[in-house]
Amino acid sequence: MDKNNLYRSIPKVDVLLEDADVQAMIERYSRDTVMEAIHIEMDKLRAFIGKSGDEEEAMAQIAMLKSHIEMTVAAMHTPNMRMVVNGTGTVLHTNLGRAPIAREHMERIAALATGYSNLEYNLEEGRRGERYSHFEKLLCKLTGAEAAMAVNNNAAAVMLILSSLAKGGEVVVSRGELVEIGGKFRIPDVMEQSGAALVEVGTTNKTHYSDYEEAITEETKALLKVHTSNYRIVGFTDTVGIDELVPLAKEHGLPVIEDLGSGVLIDLSKYGITYEPTVQDSIRKGADVVCFSGDKLLGGPQAGIIIGRKKYIDKMKKNQLTRALRIDKFTAASLELVLQEYLSEEKAIRNIPVLRMITKPQEEIAREARRLQRILRNAGLPAKIGTAACESQIGGGSLPLERLPSTAVTIKPEKISVPELEERMRHLPVPVIPRTVNDTILLDVRTLQSKEFHLIADQLKELEVLEKTSLIAAR
Ligand SMILES: *Cc1c(COP(=O)(O)O)cnc(C)c1O
Numbered sequence: 001m002d003k004n005n006l007y008r009s010i011p012k013v014d015v016l017l018e019d020a021d022v023q024a025m026i027e028r029y030s031r032d033t034v035m036e037a038i039h040i041e042m043d044k045l046r047a048f049i050g051k052s053g054d055e056e057e058a059m060a061q062i063a064m065l066k067s068h069i070e071m072t073v074a075a076m077h078t079p080n081m082r083m084v085v086n087g088t089g090t091v092l093h094t095n096l097g098r099a100p101i102a103r104e105h106m107e108r109i110a111a112l113a114t115g116y117s118n119l120e121y122n123l124e125e126g127r128r129g130e131r132y133s134h135f136e137k138l139l140c141k142l143t144g145a146e147a148a149m150a151v152n153n154n155a156a157a158v159m160l161i162l163s164s165l166a167k168g169g170e171v172v173v174s175r176g177e178l179v180e181i182g183g184k185f186r187i188p189d190v191m192e193q194s195g196a197a198l199v200e201v202g203t204t205n206k207t208h209y210s211d212y213e214e215a216i217t218e219e220t221k222a223l224l225k226v227h228t229s230n231y232r233i234v235g236f237t238d239t240v241g242i243d244e245l246v247p248l249a250k251e252h253g254l255p256v257i258e259d260l261g262s263g264v265l266i267d268l269s270k271y272g273i274t275y276e277p278t279v280q281d282s283i284r285k286g287a288d289v290v291c292f293s294g295d296k297l298l299g300g301p302q303a304g305i306i307i308g309r310k311k312y313i314d315k316m317k318k319n320q321l322t323r324a325l326r327i328d329k330f331t332a333a334s335l336e337l338v339l340q341e342y343l344s345e346e347k348a349i350r351n352i353p354v355l356r357m358i359t360k361p362q363e364e365i366a367r368e369a370r371r372l373q374r375i376l377r378n379a380g381l382p383a384k385i386g387t388a389a390c391e392s393q394i395g396g397g398s399l400p401l402e403r404l405p406s407t408a409v410t411i412k413p414e415k416i417s418v419p420e421l422e423e424r425m426r427h428l429p430v431p432v433i434p435r436t437v438n439d440t441i442l443l444d445v446r447t448l449q450s451k452e453f454h455l456i457a458d459q460l461k462e463l464e465v466l467e468k469t470s471l472i473a474a475r
Contacts, residue, residue, distance in 0.1 A: 006049045006058050011065065013038060021066055029073050037072040041065060085452050087434040089406055089444025091357045092296055092396025094182060096433065099295040099396075100353045105337040112333050119329045131327065132317075135336040139307055142265055142342050143290075144283045147313035150294065150303045150335060151325040155181065155190050157291035157304025158259050160325055162194035162222075164316040165255060165289070169221030170199045174207035174240070176233055177226035179261075181397060187226055187259070196221065206238040212245065216252050223249050225258040225287075227277065230397030246286035255288035255312060262398040263292025263305060265342050266349075271359040274402055279307070288312060294331070296396045299354030300338035301331045357446055358394060362405055369407040369445045372453045376409065379457040382466050384412040390437070392446040408435070408442040413466050421465070427472050428459045 016022050016038060026034045045065065049058050061068075084096060092098050101109075122129035130136075132149045139148035151157050162171060171191065178200065180186045191198055199220070201211040212223060223245050242258060249256045260279060269275040276297065282290045289312050294303030304325075306316060316322060327335075341348045349355045369387045376385045388410050391403040411434075413421045418439050425432040425441075435442045443456070463471040
């Protein structure tokens with residue numbers, strides 16, 4: 001058959017549109033997207049015939065045209081953002097959405113967000129209210145601060161604080177605290193955007209009281225401490241604590257600002273984790289304004305929480321930038337719910353997924369690992385399934401040196417390579433993101449949820465992911 005005959009074998013668009021299956025697609029999706037998919041698939045088919053002499057394959061492709069159209073149109077209507085299974089063991093995985101929110105919280109938020117709410121409505125007085133009112137009192141109670149608010153994320157919080165308190169003036173900060181927070185975002189650059197000039201003092205490893213003292217001029221508007229949450233400078237070091245900075249600042253009538261990065265409200269050392277300075281500590285030591293992330297160790301929604309003296313917080317609430325950086329109703333609702341859990345430490349540990357994962361006892365993880373191992377072995381997969389000791393990380397730029405002893409289920413495929421398996425797992429309907437160590441796939445059980453165990457096994461089995469030819473063979 002010559003190429004012209006092959007081209008003629010492709011069904012015409014108007015014939016396709018009369019086809020019952022295509023009609024059903026139009027009914028299910030939309031006429032426009034089905035038309036788009038038809039054109040995409042027809043172009044592919046013509047291009048194939050144009051450059052290939054393989055007549056048999058061309059006929060096969062023509063025969064599969066309808067199912068290709070269906071797959072393309074289905075893909076157009078499938079959301080790209082999906083649930084994934086986190087087998088990496090990194091609890092606050094920034095690329096995987098950082099802190100998971102408790103299901104019970106999400107259900108409440110769904111009820112609030114699918115209707116109207118009192119987000120900015122004072123029900124007592126029947127007039128305009130404030131969106132921070134839902135969690136401001138809670139934050140003050142938990143931290144000892146006078147006032148509180150929240151913006152989109154902690155980077156925004158730093159910018160708003162400096163813009164409100166130090167625009168056009170100078171802010172003194174130690175050279176050892178000029179943090180890059182990931183994705184090439186650097187605290188010094190964020191600060192510059194606020195219109196405040198940074199005055200860097202000390203050296204990378206040592207900053208002394210006298211360095212701050214000597215840097216204070218007429219232009220100084222604030223002293224800033226940045227918690228080096230995602231790195232540590234160890235060895236020959238010296239830093240000046242909040243407790244020392246506060247009297248110095250007071251002497252000059254300046255506020256002390258502290259960017260804590262991760263906002264920890266409970267002493268994690270009780271659970272065998274390195275002590276992270278708590279938010280309450282900063283306030284107790286006299287910091288005037290403190291900011292921290294909502295979705296790091298706090299375990300809540302993405303937000304930048306700002307607490308401190310009322311006169312400063314009021315200034316921030318009035319700043320025009322606040323309108324651009326404000327949180328939405330989902331965040332306001334979610335923050336109130338997560339903060340309420342902290343009214344009881346025991347409830348916080350139990351109900352906040354991030355805290356539950358970080359403090360999960362080793363025996364419990366080992367037990368769950370054995371259960372997952374059993375489920376995977378029972379699936380009869382062509383792979384060696386075992387368990388191995390491993391170390392989880394907290395991630396999200398929190399406690400960078402912390403290693404949490406954990407247990408992983410190991411998968412060693414018999415018919416395909418480990419990189420191949422890793423790639424196929426990423427392409428599953430519910431992608432599974434593992435860690436690869438020493439040419440073995442590791443699923444760290446700390447960050448898995450037990451309800452995901454059967455899902456993992458079923459997907460590996462049904463799609464024959466571990467076979468040479470798999471239904472999910474990576475495209
Ligand atoms: C993570 C971090 C930030 C940024 O917080 P986001 O909520 O991610 O914007 C700022 N400062 C420090 C010290 C941090 O660790």
